[in-house]
Amino acid sequence: MQARPLTRRLTMLNFKLPDMTCGHCVKAVTQAVQAVDPAAQVVIDLPTHRLQVDTAVPREVLVAKLVDAGYTPA
Numbered sequence: 882m883q884a885r886p887l888t889r890r891l892t893m894l895n896f897k898l899p900d901m902t903c904g905h906c907v908k909a910v911t912q913a914v915q916a917v918d919p920a921a922q923v924v925i926d927l928p929t930h931r932l933q934v935d936t937a938v939p940r941e942v943l944v945a946k947l948v949d950a951g952y953t954p955a
């Protein structure tokens with residue numbers, strides 16, 4: 882058994898961001914996520930426009946921030 886204290890309740894959220902099309906977008910999206918949760922784990926697959934976030938922040942908060950940044954989830 883691993884001694885890894887879990888201090889945050891993490892949820893894995895998945896988004897499809899059609900407007901995320903280049904390295905700049907990846908950076909902007911990552912910064913947008915980390916603006917609402919600095920500890921968020923971000924995984925991005927650019928070819929499929931997928932964003933996966935492990936975060937304690939509610940989905941709607943992230944969606945609002947992504948829309949704000951110009952990346953509306955499909």
Ligand SMILES: [Cu+2]
Pocket residue numbers: 901902903904905906907
């Ligand atoms: Cu771009």
